[in-house]
Amino acid sequence: MRRFEFVIERGLFLCALLSVGTTVGIIAVLAVETAAFLREVPITDFLFGTEWTPLFSSPSFGVLPLVAGTTLVSLIAMLVALPMGLLSAIYLSEYANSRVRRVLKPILELLAGVPTVVYGYFALLFVTPLLQQFIPGLAGFNALGPGIVMGIMILPLVSSLSEDAMRAVPNGLREGSYALGATKMQTSLRVVVPAAFSGITAAFILAVSRAVGETMIVAIAAGQQPRLTWNPLVQIETMTAYIVQVSLGDTPQGTLEYRTIFAVGMLLFVGTFGLNLLSSWLRQRYREEYS
Amino acid sequence: MRRSLDLAFQACALLVLLAALAALAALIVDVVRDGTARLSWDFITGYPSRRASQAGIFPALAGSIVVILLTAILALPIGVAAAIYLEEYGRRNFVARAIELNITNLAAVPSIIYGLLGLAVFVRLMGMGRSVIAGAATLALLALPVVILATREALRAVPKSIREGSYALGATKWQTIWHQVLPVAAPGILTGLILSLSRAIGETAPLITMGALTYVSFAPDSIWSSFTVLPIQIFNWVSRPQRDFHANAAAGILLLMGLLLTMNGLAIWLRDRYQKKVAG
Amino acid sequence: MTTARTRPLPGSLGELASRNAAPPSSSSEPCKIEAKHLNFYYGQKRALEDITVQIRPHLVTAFIGPSGCGKSTFLRTINRMNDIIPDTHVDGQVLIDNTNIYGPGVDVVQLRRRVGMVFQKSNPFPKSIFDNISYGLRINGLAGTTSELAGQVEESLRQAALWDEVKDRLHESALALSGGQQQRLCIARALAIRPDILLMDEPASALDPIATQRIEELAYDLKKKYTVVIVTHNMQQAARVSDYTAFFWLGRLVEYDRTEKIFTNPTEKLTEDYVTGRFG
Numbered sequence: 001m002r003r004f005e006f007v008i009e010r011g012l013f014l015c016a017l018l019s020v021g022t023t024v025g026i027i028a029v030l031a032v033e034t035a036a037f038l039r040e041v042p043i044t045d046f047l048f049g050t051e052w053t054p055l056f057s058s059p060s061f062g063v064l065p066l067v068a069g070t071t072l073v074s075l076i077a078m079l080v081a082l083p084m085g086l087l088s089a090i091y092l093s094e095y096a097n098s099r100v101r102r103v104l105k106p107i108l109e110l111l112a113g114v115p116t117v118v119y120g121y122f123a124l125l126f127v128t129p130l131l132q133q134f135i136p137g138l139a140g141f142n143a144l145g146p147g148i149v150m151g152i153m154i155l156p157l158v159s160s161l162s163e164d165a166m167r168a169v170p171n172g173l174r175e176g177s178y179a180l181g182a183t184k185m186q187t188s189l190r191v192v193v194p195a196a197f198s199g200i201t202a203a204f205i206l207a208v209s210r211a212v213g214e215t216m217i218v219a220i221a222a223g224q225q226p227r228l229t230w231n232p233l234v235q236i237e238t239m240t241a242y243i244v245q246v247s248l249g250d251t252p253q254g255t256l257e258y259r260t261i262f263a264v265g266m267l268l269f270v271g272t273f274g275l276n277l278l279s280s281w282l283r284q285r286y287r288e289e290y291s
Numbered sequence: 292m293r294r295s296l297d298l299a300f301q302a303c304a305l306l307v308l309l310a311a312l313a314a315l316a317a318l319i320v321d322v323v324r325d326g327t328a329r330l331s332w333d334f335i336t337g338y339p340s341r342r343a344s345q346a347g348i349f350p351a352l353a354g355s356i357v358v359i360l361l362t363a364i365l366a367l368p369i370g371v372a373a374a375i376y377l378e379e380y381g382r383r384n385f386v387a388r389a390i391e392l393n394i395t396n397l398a399a400v401p402s403i404i405y406g407l408l409g410l411a412v413f414v415r416l417m418g419m420g421r422s423v424i425a426g427a428a429t430l431a432l433l434a435l436p437v438v439i440l441a442t443r444e445a446l447r448a449v450p451k452s453i454r455e456g457s458y459a460l461g462a463t464k465w466q467t468i469w470h471q472v473l474p475v476a477a478p479g480i481l482t483g484l485i486l487s488l489s490r491a492i493g494e495t496a497p498l499i500t501m502g503a504l505t506y507v508s509f510a511p512d513s514i515w516s517s518f519t520v521l522p523i524q525i526f527n528w529v530s531r532p533q534r535d536f537h538a539n540a541a542a543g544i545l546l547l548m549g550l551l552l553t554m555n556g557l558a559i560w561l562r563d564r565y566q567k568k569v570a571g
Numbered sequence: 572m573t574t575a576r577t578r579p580l581p582g583s584l585g586e587l588a589s590r591n592a593a594p595p596s597s598s599s600e601p602c603k604i605e606a607k608h609l610n611f612y613y614g615q616k617r618a619l620e621d622i623t624v625q626i627r628p629h630l631v632t633a634f635i636g637p638s639g640c641g642k643s644t645f646l647r648t649i650n651r652m653n654d655i656i657p658d659t660h661v662d663g664q665v666l667i668d669n670t671n672i673y674g675p676g677v678d679v680v681q682l683r684r685r686v687g688m689v690f691q692k693s694n695p696f697p698k699s700i701f702d703n704i705s706y707g708l709r710i711n712g713l714a715g716t717t718s719e720l721a722g723q724v725e726e727s728l729r730q731a732a733l734w735d736e737v738k739d740r741l742h743e744s745a746l747a748l749s750g751g752q753q754q755r756l757c758i759a760r761a762l763a764i765r766p767d768i769l770l771m772d773e774p775a776s777a778l779d780p781i782a783t784q785r786i787e788e789l790a791y792d793l794k795k796k797y798t799v800v801i802v803t804h805n806m807q808q809a810a811r812v813s814d815y816t817a818f819f820w821l822g823r824l825v826e827y828d829r830t831e832k833i834f835t836n837p838t839e840k841l842t843e844d845y846v847t848g849r850f851g
Binding site: 004005008009011012013015016017018019020022023025026029030033083084087088090091092095104107108110111113114115116117118119120121122124125126152155156183184185186206209210212213214215216219220240243244247248253261262265268269272273276277280 | 296304308381390393397406411432436464492496
Binding site: 382383450452453454455456457458459460461462463466470471475 | 650652655657680681682683684687688690692694695696697706707710711757760761764
């Protein structure tokens with residue numbers, strides 16, 4: 001009986017260890033292929049080059065256009081998601097009564113549950129044509145449409161995390177403010193939001209990380225032309241869309257072109273991982289503040 | 292004056308919230324408008340074709356169902372086992388803390404990275420090829436953090452008094468877990484599994500990356516066969532310039548959303564029905 | 572830990588700790604449960620200090636004392652239920668039939684088979700009445716064939732004076748029973764695996780007077796076959812039900828003697844103050 005219990009415990013432990021194995025696997029796979037890539041392409045060319053044409057006969061491997069594309073779309077998404085998400089959170093946390101909250105929150109969560117390929121469809125075939133009626137120079141593939149749609153997709157994340165942070169603020173602070181004659185708006189903006197600042201910032205950073213890692217919306221609607229630009233009206237390509245582009249093709253294993261997806265993947269992983277760590281650290285801090 | 296500013300702010304915040312919901316409504320209306328006409332029995336059971344009006348979605352539908360079933364078979368036992376270890380056995384040791392932290396981080400890794408992992412390890416290294424099982428393994432890794440989290444919550448919800456009663460009768464730890472804790476936690480675990488699967492069924496990027504094809508004219512006939520899934524088929528059709536294919540894409544979206552709603556509804560029903568009173 | 576005190580601390584506490592609290596009358600009955608200089612720690616905090624006591628078989632022994640005095644903690648050392656709590660530590664010995672249960676190589680699972688426990692808040696499993704009883708039998712390998720098992724279940728329920736009330740609904744949920752019935756079910760469950768000793772941790776504190784009375788009668792009857800130790804904060808209950816009483820205070824055993832003596836003519840001033848209601 002003793003031995004059986006011991007075997008069971010070891011078995012369960014191994015299953016738990018699999019998650020560590022996954023992380024190790026991700027890092028190992030990305031590192032090995034990136035190392036092979038960097039043996040042929042100097043890292044300075046990769047990180048600081050401004051032309052990304054790895055599939056040409058005389059290729060360039062400067063990743064900055066992809067990074068610019070990702071940054072541009074994410075920025076637009078954040079401009080949509082952050083203010084709207086924060087305002088929604090303020091409304092749900094400070095104004096709405098529990099009945100309203102019980103209805104509105106799940107519907108808001110629905111936004112997060114829609115598959116990204118559906119959002120891509122929406123961005124390409126509804127939002128971009130709609131925008132084209134107001135912005136005549138808007139290309140069919142651009143950064144603006146998918147950026148806005150991505151913002152809507154991320155909004156629930158910002159809203160719900162910010163709301164958590166705000167609800168963790170002790171009521172005593174609010175009551176003190178009301179007692180001084182402040183309105184709800186003043187209390188929310190001047191007392192609650194600053195008090196929940198670390199938590200809200202953690203939410204924002206996590207949202208950015210999510211936007212950076214998003215693939216299908218941009219693969220469908222942003223285009224496949226890597227371009228180092230801040231212009232949201234023209235076609236670009238993001239890091240994630242590039243990986244999809246190559247995967248859809250016939251690139252044989254072991255070639256330099258094949259390895260580019262891992263090098264870009266490594267960059268993506270490092271970026272999002274850093275952002276996630278930062279967000280976790282901030283969230284830990286706000287929890288400690290109010291525990 | 293301040294009062295009206297406050298009211299304006301409140302209205303503004305509410306408007307923003309409603310705007311987001313309006314966007315969702317616009318999306319739904321748009322898809323319904325574009326796709327309902329194409330949604331028919333022939334469409335669901337038909338095969339892809341170069342003529343948009345004759346194209347069907349069956350291989351993708353079958354592929355999705357097979358992949359999801361395989362993902363469930365892989366993710367459930369491993370996820371539950373890991374959660375049991377973390378919640379019941381490893382509460383106070385350092386390795387368990389490290390594993391927990393690791394799982395939290397994994398949950399936030401972009402899904403396309405999982406595709407790269409699946410490509411290198413399952414497809415190439417382990418020689419599974421671009422098969423359904425490799426796809427399912429990739430998605431299982433993706434689903435694991437959610438399953439583990441949901442299972443841990445379900446385990447935590449089991450009252451301590453039940454465990455104590457079992458130990459006092461001379462039960463071992465595993466006997467207590469298997470006979471008393473798991474049966475009580477089971478509905479919560481299943482609900483978590485279904486929810487994680489409903490997310491997995493909409494995943495596109497990891498499967499494209501690990502090599503699911505975009506043009507497949509057959510349903511998968513074994514776990515080693517190549518495959519495609521609903522979201523990839525939708526992606527394929529949306530990427531074509533012809534408007535007729537866009538209608539197909541919209542119909543495919545309706546099908547996918549229908550599947551999602553069913554799964555989520557099932558999860559919610561399960562949770563409500565089996566939320567029995569466990570302690571008097 | 573706070574106890575309501577209306578008088579200054581008695582100064583004789585130091586003497587008490589070193590006194591060997593054995594019952595004054597010499598007797599040739601072997602003792603069933605014995606503690607020798609038992610110290611128990613929750614982390615750094617000492618909850619039991621130098622407990623030495625001999626508990627006789629086939630009697631009801633009551634542990635009394637104010638909240639937090641350590642009586643429940645001591646009870647739980649007898650079946651090593653405290654092992655489940657992390658960061659606890661035992662110094663000294665607890666012997667059952669002259670074997671130290673904290674010695675090396677002691678099988679805790681077997682120990683708990685021989686020492687049954689009933690908890691303060693009844694904790695029936697969320698299963699049928701039948702399955703509640705059969706669980707202990709099954710996991711300890713004591714379950715007979717189907718007909719034998721039915722007999723075993725019936726016998727336990729009869730011993731707990733519950734059979735007549737539930738014989739027609741054995742396969743209904745245990746949670747549908749009243750509080751008093753649930754507690755008797757827990758007693759039946761503990762008795763089913765034929766322990767030598769039955770530990771009862773404030774078994775009636777959550778029950779109404781009538782249910783309480785039934786539990787007390789039961790405890791008194793059970794001593795014919797078992798050794799019963801009951802923790803109670805209700806002094807009248809201790810006086811009604813027990814043969815010997817041990818009075819604990821602040822983690823120390825103050826006095827241990829026949830029940831009549833403790834309640835009519837105790838040796839220690841502290842005991843007298845407690846049983847006459849002057850504090851606690």
